[in-house]
Amino acid sequence: MSLVLREEGRGVTGKRARATTSDLPADASAPKKHSALAKKAGKRRPQAATSKDVSMIVHNPTFSLLDESKTFNKTQIRDKNVPRSGKFLLRTTKAPVVISQRRRVTEEEKCLALRKAMEFKSKHPFTMQIMIESYVYVGFFMNIACEFVRESLPRTSKKMTLWDPMGKPWDVSYVYYGDRAAGSFGGGWGRFALGNNLEKSDVCVFELFEEDNMRVHIYRVVPEITPLLRASNKD
Template sequence: MSASEIEYPFDPEPCRGNNPLQKRKTNSSEKVHSRSDKRMQSVTSGKLIISYNKRYFTPEEWRRVRAYYADHCKHPSFATKICPSFEESKFAMDIPKTFAHKFLHNEPCPSTFNLQTDTGKAWPVRSCASVGNYGKTNMKLMGAGWRKFALGNNLKAGDICIFELIKKQEFKVHIIRVPYAKEKLENIPVIIEVESD
């Protein structure tokens, strides 16, 4: 045997039952959280559930979103703050993975959603989807339809939009104007849904 040929003893018995690649069995009461779920927090107020990443919204903005939702919305909704890329180059907006997985998972891709405002005017907007991390669906509103919607409603960085799912492929969009423009922020969505009784 040469110096480069070293035989190490191998006993397969100690490895049985300790395979780190084997899926761990969990009981039904355990809930597996993804990395992104750990960064999310939840606030419950009556029948209103808001999941959010609090770094991008001020406490005043949270109060405004919750108050507006309580007064105007009856259906599952999500809210997002408009960031500069929505209104400048990309013209795409992410739909929260949790919202897409729960409410839009049966939608064909690509599909078209109608975005309607309080004025009654509607914009057809194309959506695109892909399966992302942890099997959740990544969905975006994008293209010329989103661009026309953003420009037609004069959306600015810092404005907050609440997207209320009215019908299968129809959102009513509530726009909360922010009197000052924020520095460049990324899109961090908020999921708001009504608990079923």
């Protein structure tokens, strides 16, 4: 049997052994009485994230990614300096960007990790999720399979606890979207992902063993853990 992995990282749920794999408008000229302000505002541009000046995060006493693993949020804010031009600036909160140093992995290795995860069995409800870049390298906002949300998780946003394979608890923010009965892990998920050195294509099984508590079973594509790198952004 051959398995084909999808990059979207769609989740899979199970109760027993069940498992299935600005644009900005054209720049309008500001009214003359605002032209000076608009010209001044035009000199200030939002900084773009880069991946330069890479530095090791492991064994570095002066920096910890865990201290900066805030949810990557993008917010459109009206530029107050151009009140009539309709311009919006895209601003982002400070968030770490990490770079994998893991060796190149094969499709066979990805499939093997997935097969092992699919063999997981429990009397408790569980869901399986394949890690993608936005879950473990930048962004740190993990979607949860809708079926699992609808059948097993609360219909309100709240704090939950994830227990890693070593038995360490991690507090995360569970975000519920009532309009489509969907859910995600936001704040705190980045700390969990970085603290457990999760990488793209690793598979996690989330087992709801009691209310608001999940055990996370990690199936790594490469068993050997390779330290991540941090890309520092200079303003």
